[in-house]
Amino acid sequence: MLASLSHVRNWIFDLDNTLYPASAxxxxxxxxxxxxxxxxLLHCSPEEAHKVQKAYFHAHGATLYGLIEEHGTDPHDYLDYVHDVDMSVLEANEALVEALAHLPGRKLIFTNGDAPYAQKVLDRLGLGETFEAIHDIHxxxxxxxxxxxxYQGLCDAYGLDPHASLFVEDMARNLGPAKAIGMTTVWIDNGSEQAPDADRSFIDYTITDLGAWLHSILES
Known part of the structure; x- marks a missing residue:
């Protein structure tokens, strides 16, 4: 293991555009x-819906939270609808599967999606049995x-020491709170949509390919 990461005991991963490429x-x-x-829901035009969607996403981190706060949306109805997509675009990345299998310590998913959807994605990626738990939006x-x-809820739920934890995300701003409580942060810069805030001071490692990076730190 890379010496600078020898303290890591808990490996935490975002799901979408992190464990599979944004290009999928x-x-x-x-x-x-x-x-x-x-x-x-709002009986509006596609253009207006897009404005609302992105405004809630940037303001709250997820469109769902804005819809719950502003319109009392049923999260289960929303999640069932938005996650009804064709997952045949996903395929296993054998280099990533192998690298994750050799990581020492605990491995968890931390996602703004829900666990049933996350499990389907993981199964498609050949990672269905890789992670200890999925900490989801519910x-x-x-x-x-x-x-x-x-983030604190994640640590409390699984007894994680944030100073012994590493978090990998494609959404740069989601790494700020992780760094604030002591986690090592890894940003996958892969072209996925970002928030307007350009601050990157809280990022420890910037990578483009998760499987290749994991192999590189394991071989160090």
Whole structure:
């Protein structure tokens, strides 16, 4: 293990656009479904729905939280709808599967999606049995990343020492609260949508390929 990461005992991973490449466009399909849901809920044009969707996403970290706060949306109805997408675009990345299998310590998923969807994604990626747990949007009481309470809730739920934890994310701003409580942070800069805030001071490692990076630190 790379000496600078020898302290890591807990490996925490975002799901979408992190364990699979953004170029797979699975999340693009989800994004389109979110727009359709907002349009149907608010009886508005596609253009107005897109504005609302992105405003809630940037303000709250997830469109769902804004819809719950502003419109009393049923999270189960929303999640069932937006996650009804074709997962055949996903395929196993054998280099990533192998690297994750050799990581020493605990491995967890921390996602703004829900666990049933996450498990389907993991199964498609050949990672169905890799992770100890999926800490999802229900577990955060619908207060998503980057809400600081979501990170503390993750640590409390699984007895994680944040100073012995590493968090990998494609959404740069979601790494800020992780760094604030002592986690080592890894940003996958892969072209996925980012928030307007350009601050990157809280990022310890910037990578483009998770499997290749994990292999590199294991071989060091």
């Amino acid at each position: 466009n699975l999340f693009a399909m989800i994004d389109a479904r979110i727009g359709e849901y907002v349009q149907r 577990a955060t009481s619908y207060r998503p990343k980057p809400e600081p309470a979501a």
